[in-house]
Amino acid sequence: MIGTGYVGLVSGACFADLGNDVICVDRDIKKINNLKKGIIPVYEPGLEELVIKNCKNGKLSFSSLLRDSVKRSDIIFICVGTPTKKNSSAADLSQVYNVAKEIRNSILKFKIIITKSTVPLTTGDEIEKIISNKKTKKLFSVVSNPEFLREGEAIRDFTFPDRIIIGTNDKKSKKILRNLYAPLISKGAKYINTSRRSAELIKYSSNAFLATKITFINEIANLCEKSGVNIEDISIGMGLDVRIGSRFLRAGPSYGGSCLPKDTKAIINTADKFKTNLSIIKSVIKSNEDRPLLLLKRINTLLKGKFRKKKICFLGVTFKANTDDMRYSPCLKMIPSLLKKGAIINYYDPTGFKKELSKYKNISFSKNIKSAIYKADLIIIHTEWNDFKSINFKSLVKNKNFTIFDLRNIYSPLKMKQLNIKYFAIGK
Numbered sequence: 001m002i003g004t005g006y007v008g009l010v011s012g013a014c015f016a017d018l019g020n021d022v023i024c025v026d027r028d029i030k031k032i033n034n035l036k037k038g039i040i041p042v043y044e045p046g047l048e049e050l051v052i053k054n055c056k057n058g059k060l061s062f063s064s065l066l067r068d069s070v071k072r073s074d075i076i077f078i079c080v081g082t083p084t085k086k087n088s089s090a091a092d093l094s095q096v097y098n099v100a101k102e103i104r105n106s107i108l109k110f111k112i113i114i115t116k117s118t119v120p121l122t123t124g125d126e127i128e129k130i131i132s133n134k135k136t137k138k139l140f141s142v143v144s145n146p147e148f149l150r151e152g153e154a155i156r157d158f159t160f161p162d163r164i165i166i167g168t169n170d171k172k173s174k175k176i177l178r179n180l181y182a183p184l185i186s187k188g189a190k191y192i193n194t195s196r197r198s199a200e201l202i203k204y205s206s207n208a209f210l211a212t213k214i215t216f217i218n219e220i221a222n223l224c225e226k227s228g229v230n231i232e233d234i235s236i237g238m239g240l241d242v243r244i245g246s247r248f249l250r251a252g253p254s255y256g257g258s259c260l261p262k263d264t265k266a267i268i269n270t271a272d273k274f275k276t277n278l279s280i281i282k283s284v285i286k287s288n289e290d291r292p293l294l295l296l297k298r299i300n301t302l303l304k305g306k307f308r309k310k311k312i313c314f315l316g317v318t319f320k321a322n323t324d325d326m327r328y329s330p331c332l333k334m335i336p337s338l339l340k341k342g343a344i345i346n347y348y349d350p351t352g353f354k355k356e357l358s359k360y361k362n363i364s365f366s367k368n369i370k371s372a373i374y375k376a377d378l379i380i381i382h383t384e385w386n387d388f389k390s391i392n393f394k395s396l397v398k399n400k401n402f403t404i405f406d407l408r409n410i411y412s413p414l415k416m417k418q419l420n421i422k423y424f425a426i427g428k
């Protein structure tokens, strides 16, 4: 596994647990040294135990030596980052292509080179061109095997995937990969073989569709707020239609994280190259980017335009619960704007202090829920951790005139009314 981040480390540990000999490689030497000591670089439930168990039984090891690890491996998964390019909407493929260049010099016997990173249509073709020379010509096959795991549920998603997509026409690779995934197929995972380009596009289309679903229900929530309708009735009523499905149909803040924001942009960029206008996805991106501003307007109304010295507490700051990932978290747009208006912010997150927020003044981290909300004028429930689901606000908040803005619709407005708490939610 090349790249030991969320995807590489989880996949590596899970493949080792299935009985394979796995080397997880990363250019970040500190990360590798920590992993050798059992220190896990990301928050992912169950991962630490899985890593330690498989290191102990000799199935999983860590290395910063890419070429040596490639030489010793039959199957190479590229799991490096594919962020958005600076000043562009395209995916920055420099990490992927750098890895491909390094692999080129380590091919002495047949190897399958797989992109597990999310890479745009035709990237496999490019990797093939980079690696191919007189010596390597018949000694490798480039396959697309996109990853669909979700942070916070990654081990379960890897072990019980909805589907496994293998994009290749190469017979030998097909056979080897079917064997590799046999333990998951026997547990019910659907195994689909496509062309390499199809596999690349399946991943982007899936993420763009999920982003569309979230954005769709968020916009319907806006309508609910103005028309006295409860968005949760709409989500349930729509979701029961099997053609629609209930998942990703819960209104909330904008979507964030390391995948949907960058992948929606990248698919548009790819489509542009093929002179195709993906107008729906364009409007999804715009709507999602505008959403934090819309939420800020609601906060403005809740505070009657008075932000100066107002104590605002964020419960959860990551892009969703059960992860420590801050990439494109909605609060990264909201917090600076609230600070600029004169608010004083403190936050609590079960995954701890966030360096992404440390550059601002008038913001502090609280070590527990109690101290976070104690002095708050406004409590913003930003993520849906279980820890936030049964807080006794009445007894814990000192200021008896506090307001709650629940961006995840965790609490019952009726119960809050009975408790005499000023409570506002999404789409209600």
Ligand code: NAD
Pocket (backbone or CB within 6 Å): 002, 003, 004, 005, 006, 007, 008, 025, 026, 027, 028, 031, 066, 079, 080, 081, 082, 095, 098, 099, 116, 117, 118, 119, 147, 148, 149, 150, 151, 258, 259
């Ligand atoms: P990440 O940033 O957490 O990890 C990437 C790792 O690759 C880093 O540790 C980095 O040091 C390493 N790396 C970069 N260049 C390297 C090189 N030349 N040699 C060795 N290591 C190198 O990224 P991630 O979240 O694991 O995502 C990886 C890919 O998988 C992305 O394309 C992403 O879109 C995709 N993906 C992510 C998720 C997710 O939930 N995070 C889910 C599905 C797919």
